[in-house]
Every structure is written in C-alpha cells, then in structure tokens.
Amino acid sequence: MRRLVSKDIENLLPYVAGKPVEEVEKEYGIKDVIKLASNENPLGPSPKAVEAIIRTLSKLNRYPDANTCRLKDLLSQRLKVHKESIVFGNGSNEIFELLVRTFMVPGDEAIIAHPTFLLYQKIVNSAGCHVVKVPLKNMTHDLLAMSQRITPKTKFIFINNPNNPTGTIVLKKDFEQFLKYVPENVIIILDEAYFEFVQHTDYPDGKEYINSKPHVVSVRTFSKAYGLAGLRIGYGLMNPELANYVNRLRQPFNVNLLAQVGAEAALEDEEFFRKTRETIWEGLKFLYGELDEMDFKYIPSQTNFLLIDVKRDGRQVSQDLLKSGIIVRSLKEHGLDNYIRVSVGLPQENKRFIKAFRSYESLWENGS
Ligand SMILES: Cc1ncc(COP(=O)(O)O)c(C=O)c1O
Structure with a gap:
C-alpha cells in the first residue's frame, strides 16, 4: 500500500x-x-503592547504590512543592524523552520547539542534531513566536539545560547575559537531566545558577527523578555544575502497586525x-x-x-x-x-x- x-x-x-x-x-x-x-x-505582557493592541483592534479588517516596515525600522535603529538583515517570523520557531526549508535539502545534516531545544530536531527531520547529536560537556555546548562532527553533508550547526533546558551559555572566547573551525558553507544558527536575561559578561552577541561572518545567524524572540509569547513574533538577524533567500519563502502576512504593533510598543516599554x-x-x-x-x-x-x-x-x-x-x-x-x-x-x-x-x-x- x-x-x-x-x-x-x-x-x-x-x-x-x-x-x-x-x-x-x-x-x-x-x-x-x-x-x-x-x-x-x-x-504578563508589556502594558504598552496591550494598549497598542487595543487601539489596533478596529483595524483587523486590514491585512498587516507584509514587510513589517515600522517594526523593522525601529529594531534596525535599536540594534544597529541593517534593515535588510532582519526577517520577522510567527515566533522565532517560524524562523528556524524557514531557515531549514530555505537552505537544507533531503539528506543534509544539522549538528545539534544534546540535550537542547527539541524543536530543532523536529524541523530538521520533517525536511528529510538528519540531526547529529553531540552531548553537552559540563551541561554546556561542547563546541570542539561539534566542530569535529562537520562533514560535507553538514548544512547547519544549531547553538542554543543560552541553552534550553540547562540555562548555560557558550563563552565569547570559545565561540570565536569555534568560528575558526567552521567553514563558511556551514550556517551557524545562534538561538538567542533568552538573550535578554544573560548576566555573564563574556557572552557573544550574535548580531555582532552577521557582517564579518556571513554564515552566522542570530534568532531572537518577543516571547520571553517582552512578554508576548501568545502573539507569536520573533526575528532572525542575518547577512542580507541569506535574508533575501529566506524572504522568498516567507509568506507575506506571516506576522499578524496585532503582533506587529504589540512588538513595536513593547520595544519602547523600557x-x-x-x-x-x-x-x-x-x-x-x-x-x-x-x-x-x-x-x-x-x-x-x-x-x-x-x-x-x-x-x-x-x-x-x-x-x-x-x-x-x-x-x-x-x-x-x-x-x-x-x-x-x-x-x-x-x-x-x-x-x-x-x-x-x-x-x-x-x-x-x-x-x-
Ligand atoms: C530555546 C528556545 N528557542 C526558541 C523558543 C521559541 O520561541 P518563540 O515563542 O519565539 O517561537 C523557545 C521557547 O520556549 C526556546 O526555549
């Protein structure tokens, strides 16, 4: 059958x-x-986001801005990142999915830590690709062991920094050492969902690498520090060439109207x-x-x-x-x-x- x-x-x-x-x-x-x-x-959610959402409810008959322009302007100024480097998603989960669908073909491999955020494996496997799991060392990513598992089939390395479920980070000096071992045709996805909570001073900020190392992608979310998990909005910061490809797959209205105005207001809610x-x-x-x-x-x-x-x-x-x-x-x-x-x-x-x-x-x- x-x-x-x-x-x-x-x-x-x-x-x-x-x-x-x-x-x-x-x-x-x-x-x-x-x-x-x-x-x-x-x-709870950012109160400023809630106010902005309430003000926008009467406009729900309209489609949202397909390019999320206002929020992109705001974020680009805030992070000092080119607008062309920002891709918004329906939660950061959608960004991972878009990256996999854009760049992986069946049979490719992604290196991930174990244990880490479970979604990476699901998304990679559902694209007909495989994950190579590298055990954590002292509860944190073992970057050296991960770099040693790179093969011609490797397309992605996922680094959840900080890592869910351990709450640990890879240090900046270790990450920069690791970069020397990863060829430019292997994309490093830094999942920085918990970026805003990090207190350690030797923490690598993913966005600082996207221009000098065009195979580094940083993925962040409004779900945690901004309190907007229920709205579903996250973003990827990446080299404009990568962003351009991802945007070809992205559905035009993937970020709904309320999420756009909510995130704009939350960014201003210091x-x-x-x-x-x-x-x-x-x-x-x-x-x-x-x-x-x-x-x-x-x-x-x-x-x-x-x-x-x-x-x-x-x-x-x-x-x-x-x-x-x-x-x-x-x-x-x-x-x-x-x-x-x-x-x-x-x-x-x-x-x-x-x-x-x-x-x-x-x-x-x-x-x-
Ligand atoms: C490590 C990690 N990445 C991403 C996400 C998902 O974030 P979003 O709500 O933006 O899809 C979570 C959610 O718990 C997470 O723990």
Whole structure:
C-alpha cells in the first residue's frame, strides 16, 4: 500500500506542551494553579503592547504590512543592524523552520547539542534531513566536539545560547575559537531566545558577527523578555544575502497586525523590560538561596528558568507538585531523568514553589 506520509514524518513525535492551567485546575479540583513550565514572562505582557493592541483592534479588517516596515525600522535603529538583515517570523520557531526549508535539502545534516531545544530536531527531520547529536560537556555546548562532527553533508550547526533546558551559555572566547573551525558553507544558527536575561559578561552577541561572518545567524524572540509569547513574533538577524533567500519563502502576512504593533510598543516599554529582568534576576537569587539551604544542586542559569537536580525521578516530582497546583517541567524526554526545569515566577510564586518542594522533600526523604 502506498504510504500516506514519508518515513521522516512517520517517525516524528507530537510536541508535548506543558499542561494548561485550566486543565490542571479541572483535573485536580483546585484553584490558583501556577504555571512555571514554559519560561513565560511572569509579569504578563508589556502594558504598552496591550494598549497598542487595543487601539489596533478596529483595524483587523486590514491585512498587516507584509514587510513589517515600522517594526523593522525601529529594531534596525535599536540594534544597529541593517534593515535588510532582519526577517520577522510567527515566533522565532517560524524562523528556524524557514531557515531549514530555505537552505537544507533531503539528506543534509544539522549538528545539534544534546540535550537542547527539541524543536530543532523536529524541523530538521520533517525536511528529510538528519540531526547529529553531540552531548553537552559540563551541561554546556561542547563546541570542539561539534566542530569535529562537520562533514560535507553538514548544512547547519544549531547553538542554543543560552541553552534550553540547562540555562548555560557558550563563552565569547570559545565561540570565536569555534568560528575558526567552521567553514563558511556551514550556517551557524545562534538561538538567542533568552538573550535578554544573560548576566555573564563574556557572552557573544550574535548580531555582532552577521557582517564579518556571513554564515552566522542570530534568532531572537518577543516571547520571553517582552512578554508576548501568545502573539507569536520573533526575528532572525542575518547577512542580507541569506535574508533575501529566506524572504522568498516567507509568506507575506506571516506576522499578524496585532503582533506587529504589540512588538513595536513593547520595544519602547523600557520600564517593563527593566522590571522583567529585575524580577527574573531577583527570583533566581531567591531560588539559589533556598535550594542551597535544602542541599539540592542546580545549574546556575543565564535565563528565566532553572534546572534542578531533584535526586529522584523528575516525573514523579512534577506530578507531586501538580497536586499542589504548581506546573513545572520534567525532563525525561531530554534524557535528564532526575531533573526538573522551573521557570522563574513572581516572588510569591517562587515562594509557593519552594514551600511545596520543601513539604514533598520530607515525604521523599521518608521514601513515600
Ligand atoms: C530555546 C528556545 N528557542 C526558541 C523558543 C521559541 O520561541 P518563540 O515563542 O519565539 O517561537 C523557545 C521557547 O520556549 C526556546 O526555549
């Protein structure tokens, strides 16, 4: 019988999203559930973005600007990047998909870390291409090992910097060393979704490379620091020649009208941006202190989430926390069986997480 789908599609697993708050509330018969599972902005959306969106609602009969010109002007000035280097997408996820569809042909390879953001593999495999997984070293990308896996079939190297789910970064000096080993026909995609949360001073800023190293692409999002995950808008910064090819595939209205005006306003919302970083950085400090006191190990994070070694099955721990109305992420599918990933929340949410964690800890210690 003729196959309905290709083998590559057959082998894909559906994305397992974090449980929505409403579903957990219904299932466990509880109220006040908090979600610390998807690395969203705990403060909500940028208020300026919300105002701009409300003002624009009456224009929804119109198609959006196919080239996202106003936002492109604004971002180009802000980042000091040529307009021709910016491509917007329906979330940064769409940028990864567009890059793969534009530059990879069936049989090509992409080198990725393991564990890293799961979407890269899905997108690469669905294009009939293969991923070469290189294990992390000390929980961060092993750039030397990744460069050693380059073959004539390699088209992309994905570097998630900072990496989800570990929260670690590759340092600027290591990245610049790595660049010397990567030929110019291999495109390096720096996924910088958590760029705005990085506190480390030796962090490479992807946009600084796109002109001198035209095979480096930086991909960013409005979903995290700007609080606009539900709107779906992200962007790629790349050499104009690459951007020109990607734009040939891109659907003209891929970034909807509300996302365009929301992102413009969010970029100007300096107060919200400042408060967001402060909330995350303070939240991380609080969590570190509490976990140190309980003697749990964690990976110091450059993001808005924290990877915690819970010393037992992370799935069981996340199930227990669900009963207390706290949604966190277990990492079995990443091969990190004894870990959970917790997004930094508001101060009261972080406290609730720690309180529940402490109460279960004594039960776990007693083997129940
Ligand atoms: C590493 C990484 N890249 C990209 C994204 C997706 O971002 P967007 O909402 O812009 O599609 C996420 C979302 O969680 C992420 O963790």
